[in-house]
Amino acid sequence: MADVVPEGPQGPTPSEEPPPRGPVLAVFAHPDDAEISAGGTLARWASDGREVHLLVLTNGDRGSEDPALEREELARTRLVETDDAARLLGLAGATVLPIHDGELQNTLEVQAEIARTVRRVRPAIVLTCDPTAWFFGNRYFNHSDHRNAGAVTLDAVFPGAGNPHFFSEVLAEGFEPWKVPEVWLGWTLEPNHYQDVTGFMDMKLKALAEHRSQVQGGLFGLFEEWLPAEAEENGKKIGVQHAESFRVLQLE
Numbered sequence: 238m239a240d241v242v243p244e245g246p247q248g249p250t251p252s253e254e255p256p257p258r259g260p261v262l263a264v265f266a267h268p269d270d271a272e273i274s275a276g277g278t279l280a281r282w283a284s285d286g287r288e289v290h291l292l293v294l295t296n297g298d299r300g301s302e303d304p305a306l307e308r309e310e311l312a313r314t315r316l317v318e319t320d321d322a323a324r325l326l327g328l329a330g331a332t333v334l335p336i337h338d339g340e341l342q343n344t345l346e347v348q349a350e351i352a353r354t355v356r357r358v359r360p361a362i363v364l365t366c367d368p369t370a371w372f373f374g375n376r377y378f379n380h381s382d383h384r385n386a387g388a389v390t391l392d393a394v395f396p397g398a399g400n401p402h403f404f405s406e407v408l409a410e411g412f413e414p415w416k417v418p419e420v421w422l423g424w425t426l427e428p429n430h431y432q433d434v435t436g437f438m439d440m441k442l443k444a445l446a447e448h449r450s451q452v453q454g455g456l457f458g459l460f461e462e463w464l465p466a467e468a469e470e471n472g473k474k475i476g477v478q479h480a481e482s483f484r485v486l487q488l489e
């Protein structure tokens with residue numbers, strides 16, 4: 238990569254908008270959700286120089302069909318995989334909460350943990366999943382952890398994270414209220430934004446492949462077929478090769 242990119246004689250063209258700035262906080266239920274839902278977008282933002290943080294709400298300790306596998310061991314494995322994937326995507330940091338897979342609830346305690354992270358990171362965008370998405374076609378319905386992750390994150394963001402009368406224990410730790418200006422919801426049935434991720438699909442798939450415990454057997458092959466095909470469909474909506482779809486809310 239060149240150290241210096243010389244500006245053309247005209248400078249940037251007027252239609253060329255600078256990349257958006259400010260930190261991003263992604264909040265998902267399981268260690269590999271962020272990659273599957275929004276890996277291209279997160280990789281692109283990190284590559285733009287944005288500070289991208291990931292908060293995973295459960296430790297993924299039921300993400301196996303093998304009854305002989307110890308859940309504590311699986312949780313430890315998935316922690317390492319999460320770190321490896323985050324490093325590959327260029328994230329500023331990844332945190333995994335010690336909540337059991339399949340047991341995520343929208344509680345004040347989890348809201349406070351998310352609000353603490355929001356107040357610490359002070360994100361321009363919080364990205365999570367759409368809690369209203371139940372049925373994807375007639376062959377899959379959404380995991381309760383995914384729905385609850387979206388709900389608990391939205392409830393932590395507004396009004397809690399921005400209001401000093403919510404989560405006063407977090408305020409006492411020195412984390413001032415922060416109003417999140419923009420929320421992006423992945424895994425949505427009502428997308429209103431297609432994010433161009435052309436050039437970032439390889440990294441999305443490589444990051445997903447770091448979740449080795451989850452892509453054993455033929456599963457990675459399925460992802461390799463399904464994710465680019467889905468991104469191509471989304472890309473057609475905005476005339477690019479690959480895109481990821483989101484429901485974007487402007488809160489300010």
Ligand SMILES: [Zn+2]
Pocket residue numbers: 266267269270380383
């Ligand atoms: Zn998941």
